[in-house]
Amino acid sequence: MTTPRIRIEPLSGYTPTIGRLVGMMSYARDMTLRAVDGLTMPELDHLHDPASNSIGALLSHLVAVERAYQVMTFEERPLSPQENDLWSTALKLGATGRRMLRGRPLEHYLEELTAVRERTLNGLAARDDAWLERAVSPAPKINAHWAWFHVAEDEINHRGQIRWLRTRLPTGS
Amino acid sequence: MTTPRIRIEPLSGYTPTIGRLVGMMSYARDMTLRAVDGLTMPELDHLHDPASNSIGALLSHLVAVERAYQVMTFEERPLSPQENDLWSTALKLGATGRRMLRGRPLEHYLEELTAVRERTLNGLAARDDAWLERAVSPAPKINAHWAWFHVAEDEINHRGQIRWLRTRLPTGS
Numbered sequence: 001m002t003t004p005r006i007r008i009e010p011l012s013g014y015t016p017t018i019g020r021l022v023g024m025m026s027y028a029r030d031m032t033l034r035a036v037d038g039l040t041m042p043e044l045d046h047l048h049d050p051a052s053n054s055i056g057a058l059l060s061h062l063v064a065v066e067r068a069y070q071v072m073t074f075e076e077r078p079l080s081p082q083e084n085d086l087w088s089t090a091l092k093l094g095a096t097g098r099r100m101l102r103g104r105p106l107e108h109y110l111e112e113l114t115a116v117r118e119r120t121l122n123g124l125a126a127r128d129d130a131w132l133e134r135a136v137s138p139a140p141k142i143n144a145h146w147a148w149f150h151v152a153e154d155e156i157n158h159r160g161q162i163r164w165l166r167t168r169l170p171t172g173s
Numbered sequence: 174m175t176t177p178r179i180r181i182e183p184l185s186g187y188t189p190t191i192g193r194l195v196g197m198m199s200y201a202r203d204m205t206l207r208a209v210d211g212l213t214m215p216e217l218d219h220l221h222d223p224a225s226n227s228i229g230a231l232l233s234h235l236v237a238v239e240r241a242y243q244v245m246t247f248e249e250r251p252l253s254p255q256e257n258d259l260w261s262t263a264l265k266l267g268a269t270g271r272r273m274l275r276g277r278p279l280e281h282y283l284e285e286l287t288a289v290r291e292r293t294l295n296g297l298a299a300r301d302d303a304w305l306e307r308a309v310s311p312a313p314k315i316n317a318h319w320a321w322f323h324v325a326e327d328e329i330n331h332r333g334q335i336r337w338l339r340t341r342l343p344t345g346s
Contacts, residue, residue, distance in 0.1 A: 008318035013200050017193065024322055050327050051340065145181035149197055153329050160333030167224065
């Protein structure tokens with residue numbers, strides 16, 4: 001686990017505003033990884049109550065949201081029907097998520113989070129601050145900066161829930 | 174309730190990087206206000222389980238965190254013993270918070286959130302992007318940009334919890 005950077009500033013390898021955004025996204029990700037560190041598969045699959053998402057399902061959601069914003073901002077298109085089929089359970093969570101998003105060890109989620117983030121960082125490193133401010137063509141009310149802020153913001157929102165759920169896991173699960 | 178801005182870009186009245194940060198902070202605040210809209214005092218005081226913070230206590234926490242970062246970044250000093258006494262219950266939450274932070278209507282929290290945010294925005298409008306990148310003198314490992322990102326990040330984390338708690342409020346409370 002890396003030591004989180006607690007300065008927001010331009011980062012080597014990125015244009016200045018993208019670097020600051022990457023600093024925020026990376027801090028948010030570090031906090032997520034700390035929040036789930038050491039969880040077992042039964043803990044990742046545990047449902048706190050009949051309406052809850054498991055921690056594992058929330059991690060799948062983070063991966064799916066990030067993939068969706070890669071498509072919209074880097075490929076500049078809406079999700080294809082195939083992508084929708086593949087990702088909608090994790091994007092929407094709820095009853096189908098409770099049934100489907102389970103049975104995976106922590107390493108599975110960590111590998112997926114790492115792989116999707118690597119693609120995001122490569123995509124952001126290849127672009128510049130003018131791009132960051134441009135409208136996202138399949139969703140022109142938002143700009144790319146908001147889109148990537150929102151990916152971090154959604155992650156932080158769910159991390160708050162993950163922390164809450166983690167302190168209430170049954171002992172010995 | 175304002176329509177949330179879903180573009181992050183320079184904002185009139187602020188230097189460019191501060192404006193982008195204010196866009197993120199304002200979006201986070203808008204989402205908090207939506208998450209608590211219409212809650213009654215019994216709902217704000219409700220404790221989901223013996224270890225839970227009430228939604229009202231979480232709102233008090235947001236106010237206290239923002240005040241503390243105003244002191245550290247705008248006044249460039251640590252909290253005074255008096256400020257610590259006054260704010261520590263809301264900063265720390267937990268058992269004392271469950272006992273003390275209750276019995277207030279939504280309007281009370283909204284007024285406090287509005288007042289503290291107005292001071293933050295005035296403080297940020299009076300400063301510039303070079304200030305934003307400087308170390309925070311009473312906590313020199315962080316810079317002012319991280320400090321204010323963290324205020325939003327902490328709020329988003331707790332809003333995730335507020336949303337979770339709200340969907341589980343007892344009906345008729």
